[in-house]
Structure formats: C-alpha cells, structure tokens
Amino acid sequence: MDDTHYFAVFFDDANRFFHQVGVPFVSKHVYNSTVMEQILISACLVGDNTRFDGGNNLLPNLAELNQFCDLVPFCPEVQGGLDTPRQPAEIKRGIVRTELGVDLTQYYLEGAKKAYSLCRFLGIHTAI
Numbered sequence: 001m002d003d004t005h006y007f008a009v010f011f012d013d014a015n016r017f018f019h020q021v022g023v024p025f026v027s028k029h030v031y032n033s034t035v036m037e038q039i040l041i042s043a044c045l046v047g048d049n050t051r052f053d054g055g056n057n058l059l060p061n062l063a064e065l066n067q068f069c070d071l072v073p074f075c076p077e078v079q080g081g082l083d084t085p086r087q088p089a090e091i092k093r094g095i096v097r098t099e100l101g102v103d104l105t106q107y108y109l110e111g112a113k114k115a116y117s118l119c120r121f122l123g124i125h126t127a128i
Helices: 003-021 062-066 105-122
Strands: 038-042 070-074 089-092 095-098
Touching: 038 105, 062 070, 070 105, 095 105
Parallel strands: 038 070
Antiparallel strands: 089 095
C-alpha cells in the first residue's frame, strides 16, 4: 500500500470517527513525507469562541508551534453537550457545579471520554 492510499484510508476512517463523535475533522499536515505529531489543544486557545462567556483565549504564537506539529482543536465542554455561552463552573471534590449549584459533571465526563477516544484514535500523546 503506497502512502497516498494509506492516507486516503486514514482520512476516510477519521472522517467517520469524527462524524460519529460530533467533532469537525481536522486534516493532518504532511511534512517531508511523514505525518507530523499531533497535539490536542483546547479549541478556545486556537481562537474558537468556546469559552463559557462565548469568548476565546487565543494564544499569539500558535502559528509558530503549528510549523512543528499538527494542532487538533477540541472543546470538551462543548463536545460534552454544553452550550456557549454557559454559566461558569468549577470542579470541587470530583463534582462540577455552576455558581448556582447546577451539577454539570455528566457533561464534563462525556467531553473527557470523547477527548480520550479522539486521542487514542489519532495516537495523540500530548494535550495543551
């Protein structure tokens, strides 16, 4: 199987997986005929407006980092089923609650499961 065929098969499988978990597919970059290492990164850090307040935490030097690795944006809160904007929440003693006391733990656990599944599927070992 040549590299072109391998990547076509990979992208087909990846597209099916991403569609299944509700994550937009992020293409891999090919650098010197090899696949660059992927790093899972919080979607708000790449400029997606997924923070609880509808904003983002865009990191200014991402273009520089992206020259050496493939960044895979992911928002576990949104992928877990929470909206943007949403009430801020904190984790205390393993329970995630809003300031009003609403338990959001199930949403955070679902987002964490999807992040873990995505990392296993793509072979990601690093997250920001």
